[in-house]
Amino acid sequence: MEGLLKLIALFLALFFSFMLILRFYTQLRGKRMQGREFPHLKEGVVYFYSERCGACRLMKPEIERLKGKVRVLEVDVLMPEGGRMAKELGIMATPTTVVVKDGIIRKVFVGVVKGQRILQEV
Numbered sequence: 001m002e003g004l005l006k007l008i009a010l011f012l013a014l015f016f017s018f019m020l021i022l023r024f025y026t027q028l029r030g031k032r033m034q035g036r037e038f039p040h041l042k043e044g045v046v047y048f049y050s051e052r053c054g055a056c057r058l059m060k061p062e063i064e065r066l067k068g069k070v071r072v073l074e075v076d077v078l079m080p081e082g083g084r085m086a087k088e089l090g091i092m093a094t095p096t097t098v099v100v101k102d103g104i105i106r107k108v109f110v111g112v113v114k115g116q117r118i119l120q121e122v
Contacts, residue, residue, distance in 0.1 A: 023110075025092075027110055031108065032090070033089055033090065033091075033098070033105050033108050034105055034106065034107065034108060035104060035105065036089070036104070036105050037103055037104060037105075038098070038100045038103055038104065038105050039103065040073065040085070041071065041073050041100050041103075042100070042102070042103050043070075043071065043100060043101055043102065043103075044070050044071030044072060044073060044100055044122070045063075045066055045070055045071070045072045045073070045097060045098065045099055045100070045118060045122065046072075046073045046075060046097070046098040046100060047059075047063050047072060047073070047074045047075065047095065047096075047097050047098075048075045048077055048082070048085075048086055048091050048094055048095065048096040048097070048098070049074065049075070049076060049077070049094050049095050050076065050077050050078050050094045051076065051078065052078070053094045053095065055094070055095055055111060055112050056094050056095045058112050059095045059097075059112050059113070062112075062113070062114060062115035062118070063097075063115070065115045066115045066118060066119065069119060069122075070119070070122050077091070077094055089105075093110050093111070095110075095111065095112065096108065096109065096110050097109040097113060097118055099118065099121045099122055101122075106121060107121040
């Protein structure tokens with residue numbers, strides 16, 4: 001029984017370590033996107049999401065509030081065009097929110113973010 005508990009503890013430690021590394025890696029990739037040209041939108045917010053994503057459903061009301069203040073381009077990564085666009089930019093996780101100014105990516109948010117925080121960057 002004690003050996004099983006140690007095995008479970010080891011598994012959980014490895015799992016959470018992997019998740020932490022994955023989070024840092026996706027944030028690093030987001031920072032690498034900054035400064036790249038984005039031809040699909042001159043100025044506004046690009047929201048990459050998936051209908052199957054629980055975090056995306058939490059983010060949806062924030063995006064709806066943003067639509068009244070800035071131009072928002074919603075991109076479903078499960079659709080062929082959206083998947084190509086996400087792959088081209090190197091987006092690995094949803095939700096990912098990209099702030100674009102003058103056709104250049106200025107800021108990338110990975111995960112659930114308050115709309116007010118996004119507006120600060122726009």
